[in-house]
Amino acid sequence: MSLVADLASRGLVQQVSDPAIDQRLAEMGAKRPIAAYAGFDPTADSLHVGNFVAIIGLMYAQRNGIRPIAIVGGATGLIGDPSGKAAERQLQTKETVARNVQGIRGVLERFLRFDDPKAPAQIVNNLDWFGAMSAIDFLRDVGKHFRIGSMLAKDSVRSRMEASEEGMSYTEFSYQLLQGFDFYRLYKDYGCVLQLGGSDQWGNITAGIDLIRKLEGEGGNALGLTMPLIATASGAKFGKSEGNAVWLTADRTKPFDFYQFWLRTEDADVARYLRYFTFLPLEEIDALLAEHVKSPEKRLAQKRLADEMTRLVHGAAAAEQAVAASGTLYGGGVEQLDAAAVEALAGQGVATITVLRAKLEGGWLVVDAAVEAGLAKSKGEARRLIAQGGLYVNNVVVTDASLALGAGQLVAGAAIVLRGGKKNYRLIRVA
RNA sequence: GGGCGUGUACCGAAGUGGUCAAACGGGACGGACUGUAAAUCCGUUGGCUUAGCCUUCGUUGGUUCGAAUCCAACCGCGCCCA
Numbered sequence: 001m002s003l004v005a006d007l008a009s010r011g012l013v014q015q016v017s018d019p020a021i022d023q024r025l026a027e028m029g030a031k032r033p034i035a036a037y038a039g040f041d042p043t044a045d046s047l048h049v050g051n052f053v054a055i056i057g058l059m060y061a062q063r064n065g066i067r068p069i070a071i072v073g074g075a076t077g078l079i080g081d082p083s084g085k086a087a088e089r090q091l092q093t094k095e096t097v098a099r100n101v102q103g104i105r106g107v108l109e110r111f112l113r114f115d116d117p118k119a120p121a122q123i124v125n126n127l128d129w130f131g132a133m134s135a136i137d138f139l140r141d142v143g144k145h146f147r148i149g150s151m152l153a154k155d156s157v158r159s160r161m162e163a164s165e166e167g168m169s170y171t172e173f174s175y176q177l178l179q180g181f182d183f184y185r186l187y188k189d190y191g192c193v194l195q196l197g198g199s200d201q202w203g204n205i206t207a208g209i210d211l212i213r214k215l216e217g218e219g220g221n222a223l224g225l226t227m228p229l230i231a232t233a234s235g236a237k238f239g240k241s242e243g244n245a246v247w248l249t250a251d252r253t254k255p256f257d258f259y260q261f262w263l264r265t266e267d268a269d270v271a272r273y274l275r276y277f278t279f280l281p282l283e284e285i286d287a288l289l290a291e292h293v294k295s296p297e298k299r300l301a302q303k304r305l306a307d308e309m310t311r312l313v314h315g316a317a318a319a320e321q322a323v324a325a326s327g328t329l330y331g332g333g334v335e336q337l338d339a340a341a342v343e344a345l346a347g348q349g350v351a352t353i354t355v356l357r358a359k360l361e362g363g364w365l366v367v368d369a370a371v372e373a374g375l376a377k378s379k380g381e382a383r384r385l386i387a388q389g390g391l392y393v394n395n396v397v398v399t400d401a402s403l404a405l406g407a408g409q410l411v412a413g414a415a416i417v418l419r420g421g422k423k424n425y426r427l428i429r430v431a
Numbered sequence: 432g433g434g435c436g437u438g439u440a441c442c443g444a445a446g447u448g449g450u451c452a453a454a455c456g457g458g459a460c461g462g463a464c465u466g467u468a469a470a471u472c473c474g475u476u477g478g479c480u481u482a483g484c485c486u487u488c489g490u491u492g493g494u495u496c497g498a499a500u501c502c503a504a505c506c507g508c509g510c511c512c513a
Binding site (some may be wrong): 086189236260263269270330378381389422 | 458459462468469479494510
C-alpha cells in the first residue's frame with residue numbers, strides 16, 4: 001500500500017491524521033475491501049480545475065486498489081460549506097442542486113473507472129441519508145456527539161467570527177456535523193476508512209473522524225488526509241482564466257482554451273503542476289525540467305503539461321487538435337488559412353459563432369461583431385479595446401472603431417478570425 | 432423584543448445637499464518589453480446613436496430648483512442587551 005507515499009512524492013500531501021496511514025490501510029485492506037472518499041460541492045453542473053486535486057487523489061486511491069468514492073453533496077450543497085469562504089453562501093434551490101449533481105457525476109465518470117474489477121469507483125449522494133432524516137433524529141443521533149467548544153474552535157468558524165465582519169449563520173455552523181456524518185455513513189455502509197480533501201477541509205475531516213470514534217468506540221478508526229490548496233507562484237487564485245473558472249467540460253471551457261490555459265503556466269509553477277496533475281514518471285518530469293531550464297523560451301515544459309492535461313481531460317484527439325489549432329493561430333498562419341483549415345479550427349475547439357451571410361454583406365460593424373462573439377461585454381468595451389489596439393481581424397489590428405466587416409474579410413471565403421488581446425480567439429463562420 | 436451600527440461599482444473602501452458615473456487600493460482587461468512566462472512600465476474599467484444623453488450608490492416613498500448625501504417606512508447584515 002503506497003497511497004500516501006505516492007501522493008507525497010508528488011507534493012500532494014498537506015496533513016495526515018495518522019503518520020502511518022499507508023500501513024494502516026494495508027492492515028485494514030487485508031481484512032476487507034476498503035474505500036476512500038472525497039466530496040464535491042454541487043455549486044455548478046460541472047467541475048473546474050480547482051476540483052482536480054481531489055479527483056487526482058481519488059485516482060491514486062484507485063491505482064492502489066482502494067475503492068474511490070465521490071460524494072456529491074446533494075444535501076450539504078443545500079447548506080454551503082463555510083470552509084475557506086469569507087462570506088455566507090447564497091443558498092441554491094433543490095432543483096438546481098439536483099441538476100448539478102447529475103452534471104458532476106458525468107464529469108467524474110471520465111476520471112474514475114466504475115467497472116474496475118478490484119476497486120470500482122462509486123458516486124454517492126448524501127441526500128440518500130439526509131433526505132429522509134428528520135431534524136429531531138439529526139439532533140439526537142448526530143448533534144449529541146458534537147461539543148460546542150470544539151465546533152467553535154474550528155478554523156472555518158473562528159475566522160468568520162473573529163476576522164470577518166460577516167459572522168456566520170447557524171446553517172453554515174452546522175455544516176461540519178453534516179460532513180462528519182457523511183464520513184460516518186460511508187465508514188459504516190461502504191467500508192470507507194479514509195477521507196481526502198483540500199487543506200481547508202481539515203476541520204470537517206476531523207469532525208468525521210471524531211464522530212466515528214465516538215459512535216464506534218474502540219473499533220472506530222478512520223483516517224484523514226488533506227492535499228495542498230493550489231495557488232500560483234504569484235499568489236493568484238489557481239484555475240481562473242480571463243476571470244472565469246477553467247472547467248473540465250468542453251461545453252464550458254473549449255478544449256482549445258483548456259490547452260491554452262495550461263500552456264500559459266508561468267515558469268515558477270510548471271514543475272509543481274507537472275507533478276500534481278500529470279501521471280508522468282518523476283524521472284521524466286525531471287528530465288523535461290532540465291531541458292526547460294536550458295532554453296525556457298521553448299516552453300517545452302508548458303507544452304508538455306498542456307498536452308498531458310488536455311489529453312487526460314478531453315482525450316487524445318482533442319489534445320492533438322488543440323495543438324494544431326494553437327500552431328495555426330499563434331504560428332502566424334492565419335493568412336494562409338484555407339477552407340479546410342478553417343473547418344479544422346472550428347473542430348479544434350476554438351470558440352465559434354455562426355452568422356448569416358446577409359449580415360456580413362450588409363456591413364457588420366466590428367464593434368457589434370466583438371460583442372456578439374463574446375470578446376467584449378458591451379460596445380463601449382469593444383470600442384475601448386480598439387482604442388487600445390487590442391482587437392484584431394485576421395490577426396491585423398483594427399484601428400478604426402467604425403470599421404464594418406464584409407464578405408471581403410472572409411478567409412478562404414469561409415470565416416473571419418477575430419482576436420481580442422493576445423489570448424482570445426473567436427472564429428466567425430457564415431451560414 | 433430593545434439599543435447601537437452598517438448596506439456605494441467585480442471586491443475592499445472614500446464621499447454626508449450641486450463641481451459625482453462617484454476619490455483611492457486590489458482584481459480584471461488592453462498595450463509596451465519578452466518566451467502565448469514572470470517582473471516592470473503605460474492605459475482602460477456603468478450603458479448608449481459618446482463635445483451629448485441615459486441608468487446607477489439596499490428597496491420604496493418623500494423634502495428640495497437639485498439627493499449617494501436630508502426625512503420616513505421597509506428589507507438585509509453585524510455587535511451588544513433581554
